[in-house]
Amino acid sequence: MQQTLTDTDLIKSLLGHNRHHCAQILSNQGIDNIKFGHWLAIPSQQLLLVFRHQQCIAFDYYEIAA
Numbered sequence: 001m002q003q004t005l006t007d008t009d010l011i012k013s014l015l016g017h018n019r020h021h022c023a024q025i026l027s028n029q030g031i032d033n034i035k036f037g038h039w040l041a042i043p044s045q046q047l048l049l050v051f052r053h054q055q056c057i058a059f060d061y062y063e064i065a066a
Contacts, residue, residue, distance in 0.1 A: 011047075011059055018054045 014022045019040055026033045034041040040049040050058040
């Protein structure tokens with residue numbers, strides 16, 4: 001069963017880490033993610049992790065375009 005990231009401290013624990021480390025943590029939790037540009041997308045949560053200078057600095061939600 002997949003957990004909701006925003007209901008746990010998992011998302012907060014990713015802040016400050018590099019994209020590879022965040023992707024690995026998510027993968028270890030069984031959470032699919034997609035790397036692109038300065039973001040790491042988590043489709044099942046409609047969540048983006050935002051990176052600057054190789055560190056996760058924020059997260060934001062997105063809507064799936066019709």
